[in-house]
Amino acid sequence: MAGGVSVVPASGYYPVSLPRVLPTTTTFRRKRKLSISATKEISARNTTSSLSKKAGDKNEEMERRSFKDYLEHSKHLLTSSDGGPPRWFSPLECSSTPENSPLLLSLPGLDGVGLGLSLQYQRLGQIFNIWCLHIPIDDRTPFPELVKLVERTVRLENQRTPNRPIYLVGESFGGCLALAVAACNHDIDLVLILANPATSFGESQFQLPTPPLDLMPDNLLSGVPYLLSLLTDSPSKLVMATLEKRLPLQQTIGEMSQGAISLSSYLSVMSDVLSDKTLLWKLKLLSSASAFANSRLHAVKAQTLILSSGKDRLLPSREEAERLKKILPICEIRCFDDSGHALFLESALDLVTIIMGCSFYRRQRYHDYVSDYLPPSPSKFKKLYESTSFIEKFTSPVMLSTLENGKIVRGLAGIPSKGPVILIGYHMMVGLELLPLENRFWIDHGIHVRAIAHPFMFKKLQENMLDLSVFDYIRVMGAVPVSPINLYRLLSLNSHVLLYPGGIREAFHRKGEEYKLFWPEQSEFIRMAARFGAKIIPFGVVGEDDVSQLLLDYDDQIKIPFLQSFYEEFNESFRKLRTDSPGEIANQVLHLPILVPKVPGRFYFLFGKPIETEGKQELRSKEKSGEVYLEVKSEVENCLAYLKEKREKDPYRSILARQVYQTIHGPDAEVPTFSL
Known part of the structure; x- marks a missing residue:
């Protein structure tokens, strides 16, 4: 491979063999090649993982690397290097990445190994072409x-795909490297994802004092390799990764024992290869990187996302962010x-979900909320559900739907x-119904609902706004900003779309x-539905x-002088929706209603009989679409009236009654409701 990019001799990786990347580097001689059988085995697992949600979940857990795998591969790279310059390699898990995926350059921490994202390869490889930078332990570049x-x-990648962004993902030292490259290439479309960047190294408690690093005695730092390894929280990561699997006790003890052996072996290798002179060079390099x-x-x-750890014992990462x-x-x-500090090695971290939640993934110059979206994996949805399931535990939602014959049944069969x-x-007020609706459709019916949401959930225009992270869940679940083009594109993909004509005027x-509809006069969605034959x-x-x-509602709060001026300034930042609509629907003012919690009652959903639009060309006319629009609005009001009447007859409307029932029948028992 003369003139190509050098390769790292590690099982599970393959060379980046494009000559355009680093034409001056030399080829690295493999000391341990992948066997053909091993390659076939890994490829087969990658293929199997896409068979179904259930099978995909199982295979995902099998394929995703553990922290113990990271230790083993790192040890191999540390001991098998024959020197040479820094070089790129690509994980084998990412060999089948779609052609239009953007390039992700993984920039290493101070160790230079380049495996910082190894626990994330399985998911990242679905949407990125990943190259990892490896800096040999003896390199002095x-x-x-x-x-x-x-x-x-x-620059060479930008010449090849000028309309596609390039991602620079760096942890610690790699964060400094990413920022330096971005500063020198502000004319290129770069996206930076930085985990605890070491730009704060000068403020670190581990910053070495004078005299200069290269004048310090050799034996002064003999215990530092072990100390640096502990700063990655290696023992706790091994324990937590094992406990999260919820294995039987005997198997848990066995895995912990194997992990302890791997950690001990890794620390031994670190002590052998990381000499005092090498460590001094690394610290000097980190100091130079931070200053540069x-x-x-x-x-x-560049567009930048900073991931900040609260218990970073190496750097003041929270303040630095x-x-x-x-x-x-x-x-x-x-x-x-x-x-x-080593955030990417946290077993619970899912970098793809974080990127999607922040709307940071794009394949072109501008983010496309429809085509750039990747649904959460089954295992990740399970974790998301666990983090939000308290709403369902308190409200025990009753889901009712209507069959084609008009019969109302419990569940989503209709x-x-x-x-x-x-x-x-x-x-409902502040969208309280959204999480139970999304969750139950996914869990009970295997349907992924894409919500049409207000733009303020996607872009922060001023500092006094709510932190956008509070909306990460809805964006991870596929919400898109409200616009005709987004509705058009979702319907063209045969999606299940959630739309609220009342918008924020209804939600606030x-x-x-309560239970009053604030809908515009125009039939905004009927003709679009008819165009695709969508069921309403x-x-x-x-x-x-x-x-x-x-x-305290909005009318109460604007009577307070400082709140009135705050909300006026706050709402000036937003693009106004439906300003040409008459009446209250145009009064879509964002504010924070003051709510007092009650002893929880119960949520009740009723989905009416589907309204067909397929083959009804007459619905494209304004008059006919207006008639169906009024029909839909009337059906929503009928559903509300039905539920308000029937809930009075529900013996389990109170949370106390539901708790008694589940105490008797088990915590997972479905609580009954009124008779249908």
Whole structure:
């Protein structure tokens, strides 16, 4: 492979063999090649993982690497290197990445191994072409030369795909490298994802004092390799990764024992290969990287996501994230309060979900909320559900649907399993119904609902807004900003779409307006549904008055002088929707209603009989579509009236009655409701 990119001799990886990347590097001689049988085995597992949701979940857990795997592969790379310059390699898990996927350059931490994302390969490889930078342990390339090396790769890739972004993902030292490259290449479309960047190394408690690093005695740092390995929280990561599998006790003890052996072997290798002189060089390199990146932060124009750990024992990462956010023009932060310095090695972390939740994934210059979306994996949805299931535990939602013959049944049997489908309903206060609806459709019926949401959930326009991270769940679940083109594209993909004609005026209603519809006069969605033959399902949901009492609404709050000026400034930042509509629907003012919680009652959903639009060309006319629009609105009101009447006869409307029932019949027993 003369003139190509050098390769790393590690089982499970293959060379980046494109000559355009680093034409000056030399070829690395493999000492341990992948066997043909091993390659076939891994490829077969990757193919099997896409068979079904259930099978995919099982295979995903099998394929995803563990922290113990990271230790084994790192040990191999540390001991098998024959020197040579820094080089790129690509994980075998990412060999079948779609052609239009953007390039992700993984920039290593101070160890230089390049396996920091190894626990994330299985998911990242579905949407990225991944190249990892490996810096051999004995390499002495100065930091400015490392910047040039990555810069050459970035520029050559940009020449090949000028309309596609390039992702630079760096942890610690790699964060400095990513920022430095971005500062020198602000004319290229780069996206930075930085985990605890070491730009704060000067403030670290491990910053070595004078005299200069190269003048320090050799024996002064003899215990530091072990100390540095502990700073990655290696023992706790092994324990937590094993406990999360929830294996039988005997198997758990066995896995922990194997993990302890792997950790001991890894630490031994670290002590052998990481000499005092090498460590001194690494620390000197880190100091140089921090100074280089900090001096050029003003030139960084790239879109940046900073992942900050709350228990970083090496760097003041939380404070540094806030500092960088004030300097970088396009920057968001996500905090992980219980994580340590080596964030990417946390077994519970799912980088793809984080990227999707922040709307940071795109295949072109601008983010496309429809085509750039990747649904959560079954195992990730399970974790998302566990984090939000408290709403269902408190409200025990009753899901009712209507069959084609008009019969109302419990469950979602009346919902068409194939799209396109538009769910049209009432928006409870602050959207309390959204999470139970999304969860139950996915769990009970295997349907992924894509919500049409207000733009303020996707873009932060000023500092006094709510932190966008509170909307990560709805974005991970596939919500898109409200627009005709987004509705068109979702229907063209045969999606199940959730649409609220009442918008935020309905979701932020005033006192005494519970279960009142604030719909525009125009039939905005009927003609679009007819174009694709989509089924329209009107639905109602009640229960907000059973879980909270509205204490101060918008009309109450604007009587307070400082709140009035705050909300006026706050709403100036948003693109106004339906400003040409008459009446209250145009009064879509964002504010934070003050609610007082109640002893929880129950949520009730009723999905009406599907309204067919397929083959009805007459619905494209304004007059006929207006008639169906009024029919849909009337059906939603009928659903609300039905539920408000029937819930009075539910003996389990109170949470106390439901708890007694589940105490007798088991915590997972479905609680009965009123008779249908």
